[in-house]
Amino acid sequence: DVVMTQSPLSLPVTLGQPASISCRSSQSLVHSDGNTYLNWFQQRPGQSPRRLIYKVSNRDSRVPDRFSASGSGTDFTLKINRVEAEDVGVYYCMQGTHWPPVTFGGGTKVEIK
Amino acid sequence: EVQLVESGGGLVKPGESLRLSCAAFGFTFSNAWVSWVRQAPGKGLEWVGRIKSKIDGGTIDYAAAVKGRFTISRDESKNTLYLQMNSLKTEDTAVYYCTTLRVTHYSDYWGQGTLVTVSS
Numbered sequence: 579d580v581v582m583t584q585s586p587l588s589l590p591v592t593l594g595q596p597a598s599i600s601c602r603s604s605q606s607l608v609h610s611d612g613n614t615y616l617n618w619f620q621q622r623p624g625q626s627p628r629r630l631i632y633k634v635s636n637r638d639s640r641v642p643d644r645f646s647a648s649g650s651g652t653d654f655t656l657k658i659n660r661v662e663a664e665d666v667g668v669y670y671c672m673q674g675t676h677w678p679p680v681t682f683g684g685g686t687k688v689e690i691k
Numbered sequence: 692e693v694q695l696v697e698s699g700g701g702l703v704k705p706g707e708s709l710r711l712s713c714a715a716f717g718f719t720f721s722n723a724w725v726s727w728v729r730q731a732p733g734k735g736l737e738w739v740g741r742i743k744s745k746i747d748g749g750t751i752d753y754a755a756a757v758k759g760r761f762t763i764s765r766d767e768s769k770n771t772l773y774l775q776m777n778s779l780k781t782e783d784t785a786v787y788y789c790t791t792l793r794v795t796h797y798s799d800y801w802g803q804g805t806l807v808t809v810s811s
Contacts, residue, residue, distance in 0.1 A: 615794040619736075626788060627728075627736060629799040636796065670736055674794035678752035680726070680738040 580604050580676045584669075584683035590691045597658040599686045601671035606651045608675070615674035618647055618656045621685075622667040630669075631656065658688075666690060693717035693800050695789050700805030707779055707809075713772040713789030713802055720770040722746065726792040727763065727774050729785035730804075737785070741792070742772070757783075779809045 581604040591597045607614045618631035629638050631647040634654060644659035658665055671683040699711040713725070724747065727739040740753040742763045751763050762775040772789050786804040793799040 617794060617799075621736075626801040626803055627790075628801065629793075632794060632796065632799070638799070668735075672736075674792070677738075678741065679754050680741075680792065682736040682738070685735045 579679055580607070580673050580681050582671055582673055582681050582683035584671060584686050586686060587684070588687045588689070590689050591658075591661045592691045593663065594660050597661050597665075597688060599656045599669055599671075599688075601649075601654040601656070601683050603652045603654075603673055605676070607654075607673050608651065613675075614650065616649065616654050617672045617674060619670045619672060620665075620667050621670065622664075625667075627670065661688070661690070663690060693798070695791075695800050695802035697787065697789055697802040697805040700787065700807045702808045702810065703779055704811050705779060705781055705809055708775070708777045709779065709807060711774040711776070711787055711789075711805055711807070713774075715770045715772070718800070720765075721767045723791050724793075725765065725772050726790050727772075728788045728790055728792065729783075729807075730788070731782075731785045734785075738792075739774070739787070776807070779807075781809050783807060784809050 583602045585600045614634050616634045619627040620630050621627045630641050635647045647656045668685045668687050670685050694716040696714045722744050724743045726741040729737050740763045743750045760778045764773045786806050788804045790801040
């Protein structure tokens with residue numbers, strides 16, 4: 579199974595400052611069809627997860643453009659340009675290239691300093 | 692409005708069974724591949740299993756931790772997904788979400804989750 583490793587575990591950020599989360603996979607996430615199926619999810623406190631990003635860097639509709647993502651192969655990054663209070667929560671990466679099984683990273687908790 | 696609504700959670704003893712349901716509204720459920728994802732208290736997300744649409748073969752896959760104990764099924768006439776959980780263990784305690792878990796540009800949907808507690 580593909581192991582997804584996120585860092586850091588916890589990310590205290592000052593409002594208005596940038597934040598960056600790393601996600602690494604134990605093997606390349608490039609699918610045989612040429613696509614890389616790497617999603618990012620946000621889970622606010624007490625809520626269900628919500629997809630932010632699909633295929634490495636594509637933002638879902640209604641996701642603010644302060645969120646961006648990049649990466650290739652085994653290394654991926656989610657960035658928040660200027661953190662707002664509503665961004666507090668846990669962020670997960672997920673690979674959908676080599677499934678079953680789908681595998682998630684362990685999560686990164688973003689909190690306000 | 693698109694909704695996935697889970698139900699059926701509760702408190703059961705180790706070794707007992709429980710069936711969860713997930714009713715889908717507002718999208719073409721019959722075309723969707725649907726997954727169950729769980730989250731133990733204070734922990735991360737864990738994929739449980741997935742069922743493809745009938746048109747794509749209806750294949751079902753399971754995580755190793757639940758294979759042989761859990762069964763996923765779907766009823767197109769009721770737009771409903773099911774998760775039959777047998778021989779439950781304390782480590783199955785979690786909030787169970789149904790989700791489309793899409794990896795392409797199609798919108799992705801999650802239910803609100805239903806809590807399953809396995810305890811003696």
